Amino acid sequence: MQEIKTINGTILQRTVEAEELEAHIGETIKIHGYIYKIRRMSDFAFVLLRTKRNVVQCVYSEEFSMFSPEMLKEESCVVMTAEVVREARSKTGYELRMRTVEILSEPKETVPVVINQKKIDTSIENLLDYRPITLRNEKERAIFRIQEGICRGVREFLTNENFTEIHSPKIVAAGAEGGANIFRLDYFGKEAYLAQSPQFYKQMMVGVFERVFEIAPVFRAEKHDTSRNLNEYTSVDFEMGFIESFEEIMRMETAMLRHALYFLKENCGMELELLKVKLPVIEAIPVIRFREAKELIAKEYGREIRDFEDFEPEEEKLLCGLIFEKTGSEFVFVTHYPSKKRPFYAMESRENPEETLSFDLLFRGMEITTGGQRIHDYEEQVLKMKRRGMTVELFESYLMMHRYGMPPHGGLGLGLERFTARLLELENVRRATLFPRDIHRVTP
Amino acid sequence: MQEIKTINGTILQRTVEAEELEAHIGETIKIHGYIYKIRRMSDFAFVLLRTKRNVVQCVYSEEFSMFSPEMLKEESCVVMTAEVVREARSKTGYELRMRTVEILSEPKETVPVVINQKKIDTSIENLLDYRPITLRNEKERAIFRIQEGICRGVREFLTNENFTEIHSPKIVAAGAEGGANIFRLDYFGKEAYLAQSPQFYKQMMVGVFERVFEIAPVFRAEKHDTSRNLNEYTSVDFEMGFIESFEEIMRMETAMLRHALYFLKENCGMELELLKVKLPVIEAIPVIRFREAKELIAKEYGREIRDFEDFEPEEEKLLCGLIFEKTGSEFVFVTHYPSKKRPFYAMESRENPEETLSFDLLFRGMEITTGGQRIHDYEEQVLKMKRRGMTVELFESYLMMHRYGMPPHGGLGLGLERFTARLLELENVRRATLFPRDIHRVTP
Numbered sequence: 092m093q094e095i096k097t098i099n100g101t102i103l104q105r106t107v108e109a110e111e112l113e114a115h116i117g118e119t120i121k122i123h124g125y126i127y128k129i130r131r132m133s134d135f136a137f138v139l140l141r142t143k144r145n146v147v148q149c150v151y152s153e154e155f156s157m158f159s160p161e162m163l164k165e166e167s168c169v170v171m172t173a174e175v176v177r178e179a180r181s182k183t184g185y186e187l188r189m190r191t192v193e194i195l196s197e198p199k200e201t202v203p204v205v206i207n208q209k210k211i212d213t214s215i216e217n218l219l220d221y222r223p224i225t226l227r228n229e230k231e232r233a234i235f236r237i238q239e240g241i242c243r244g245v246r247e248f249l250t251n252e253n254f255t256e257i258h259s260p261k262i263v264a265a266g267a268e269g270g271a272n273i274f275r276l277d278y279f280g281k282e283a284y285l286a287q288s289p290q291f292y293k294q295m296m297v298g299v300f301e302r303v304f305e306i307a308p309v310f311r312a313e314k315h316d317t318s319r320n321l322n323e324y325t326s327v328d329f330e331m332g333f334i335e336s337f338e339e340i341m342r343m344e345t346a347m348l349r350h351a352l353y354f355l356k357e358n359c360g361m362e363l364e365l366l367k368v369k370l371p372v373i374e375a376i377p378v379i380r381f382r383e384a385k386e387l388i389a390k391e392y393g394r395e396i397r398d399f400e401d402f403e404p405e406e407e408k409l410l411c412g413l414i415f416e417k418t419g420s421e422f423v424f425v426t427h428y429p430s431k432k433r434p435f436y437a438m439e440s441r442e443n444p445e446e447t448l449s450f451d452l453l454f455r456g457m458e459i460t461t462g463g464q465r466i467h468d469y470e471e472q473v474l475k476m477k478r479r480g481m482t483v484e485l486f487e488s489y490l491m492m493h494r495y496g497m498p499p500h501g502g503l504g505l506g507l508e509r510f511t512a513r514l515l516e517l518e519n520v521r522r523a524t525l526f527p528r529d530i531h532r533v534t535p
Numbered sequence: 536m537q538e539i540k541t542i543n544g545t546i547l548q549r550t551v552e553a554e555e556l557e558a559h560i561g562e563t564i565k566i567h568g569y570i571y572k573i574r575r576m577s578d579f580a581f582v583l584l585r586t587k588r589n590v591v592q593c594v595y596s597e598e599f600s601m602f603s604p605e606m607l608k609e610e611s612c613v614v615m616t617a618e619v620v621r622e623a624r625s626k627t628g629y630e631l632r633m634r635t636v637e638i639l640s641e642p643k644e645t646v647p648v649v650i651n652q653k654k655i656d657t658s659i660e661n662l663l664d665y666r667p668i669t670l671r672n673e674k675e676r677a678i679f680r681i682q683e684g685i686c687r688g689v690r691e692f693l694t695n696e697n698f699t700e701i702h703s704p705k706i707v708a709a710g711a712e713g714g715a716n717i718f719r720l721d722y723f724g725k726e727a728y729l730a731q732s733p734q735f736y737k738q739m740m741v742g743v744f745e746r747v748f749e750i751a752p753v754f755r756a757e758k759h760d761t762s763r764n765l766n767e768y769t770s771v772d773f774e775m776g777f778i779e780s781f782e783e784i785m786r787m788e789t790a791m792l793r794h795a796l797y798f799l800k801e802n803c804g805m806e807l808e809l810l811k812v813k814l815p816v817i818e819a820i821p822v823i824r825f826r827e828a829k830e831l832i833a834k835e836y837g838r839e840i841r842d843f844e845d846f847e848p849e850e851e852k853l854l855c856g857l858i859f860e861k862t863g864s865e866f867v868f869v870t871h872y873p874s875k876k877r878p879f880y881a882m883e884s885r886e887n888p889e890e891t892l893s894f895d896l897l898f899r900g901m902e903i904t905t906g907g908q909r910i911h912d913y914e915e916q917v918l919k920m921k922r923r924g925m926t927v928e929l930f931e932s933y934l935m936m937h938r939y940g941m942p943p944h945g946g947l948g949l950g951l952e953r954f955t956a957r958l959l960e961l962e963n964v965r966r967a968t969l970f971p972r973d974i975h976r977v978t979p
Binding site for chain 1: 935
């Protein structure tokens, strides 16, 4: 056997990152990226280079550029050598004088939607149909850097609070949330489903790690085609044991969101500025009971209560408006939702079994979280299922944890895309989803 | 409107964490957890308390315990007050003398499988059938703390290398990997599929962020019922642009795995010790071409080559054995897999189009990663699809990125459960999966 080659894992940095340019002022460096925009003047051209996270101002001029300007096309991939020079009129305080350019690839055609203006001026349908391209827009992609920042902040917080991250299955034998909005699957000739939430599994794992979380896709076969619904979304779920009241879950969420916002401020300043995001301040979040909230809205706006068991979307907006007016908070916890509207695992209030020890968190006019305490006692859970006419035998593997001992526990699910959308004040939750899925859309 | 209550996000720590006990020697503290094991002696009892991540030795004695020993049941959830005392015979150097105990919940029955011995002595079927309970075993759960550690290490590494974490859809209109092993779904009356990998999406996102990664479920409708296959698993995927050769991807993976192992050593020492894990050392990873590897195995073991396009599982084992013998490495990269066996997006070698610029990473006898360079040129991709008899129109949204410009790029997918299983030398990949899915199993 001849000598064996090896890979040693050394990562060569052949080019400079945009973030490091300032340290190279006065030097000639190598940098790579996508030609984002070319603005040709009479004897020179402004060229914007899109890198991993930045857009860098470059200048082409016959004076110092040693190539033909016709070589440059928007959306070409290039490696260039350039001199970093101070330039007061540039946002960053410097610009790149292009010396040489190597073209790595060229687009076959010019893009069908203009993506290199401040804002993409097109319909939401076009924005989504051409998603692989429209996401290249500086502002569109910044949305997802912020979304990543939220996840990183949440992970950092939960890890510090001794939560363990888990991976639960998405193909399941029974839905956790009930109702008809579940996707059916042919699983080797048998029927299976796509998980509506990791509910059952995160509860089981409370028996193992006491505190767990998961950030993963969930699937809802809802036929609503609205600006607030997705059929597949990313759910930030946590579940915690040994709680003394369901308010502990709300306290944990409050601290978690506060940390996530702090994390964004520390790590996504550029994107927040680009999108002109007004981060909300979380001090203390107001809490109101569902019934009181309904009555308050009815009274303040002279509205008739039509649905005694849930909010209409319009009511969520009105409530948030009212709370903001009275307290200055953009968040509000609504608690004690009616038992009828909550799943079979929701724990009922000891004082009033018509109400559950549950909550939603509303933010800027929309529900972004549902949570609450769960039933941990076996008999109590079985009784509630029977009262609801459920076939207890179908849930045998779920009930195993109750049967063999569970602590008082509860948790929540936060819709990542909804939270991102409200944070960035995007009118449609699809804009906060890389590749949204709705009743009409499974592509791109 | 009356005064509004608020939640301020203060997290009260009412009890001590097991990790902090050493600082409390000589004090009486409050701690909570699950009664894991009771060993009753004539006039006292050893009680093991299972906390989030530890098992703590406690002692019951009429001398200092102010409750009846009959109150204690295995798998009960309790809050106790106890004195932390030095005890040389305890592994930790201290033990807890139980003073008072409050029972928060009790199991309805004793567990059907003994879970509080060093090892659960039962079949893999029982282990999985009673998963919510068997995971409570100290060693079983340690597997998943290590798995979490791998993910944390990988995330830390990739984030430092300027990768952006993404969330791509799992409901898709076309499979990325081809073949028949795809799950079909009724999507509002139309047929859709479960993503076999995030391949298309991570490539699209290279056009946006240059470097991206995702840790998420993927779905394969493989009918193989083996100890190495799962129908749903967690794929650690990354994809990077502006590469000069596919070896850069291997270098990145080498550095990533090295960092993950370092992270484990720093953060999961207790679990590694509990499971007696021998972490591999990654210095330089040997690289061998697929064809040479096949010939080497044939020669060294006098085996006839039956399949010229892929390895048989036995050959992966033999190759790993050979490489370990010759180089001391437990990892080996196999490169240049035959084009016929690689997907349509694999870039072919310029010297020999029968071979692709691709690789697998084998570890301790098993393939854990598949990766390679992808075609970035539109014409080249379309031509290859046509040669394969594919209907190009069906892939319009995938080809959009090629049409409008892509850099040379490539990436890989690492099977999280397989890597965990090989790292911990678990004979069945199911043991490294919280709730495995196979052809016979969708519960628990």
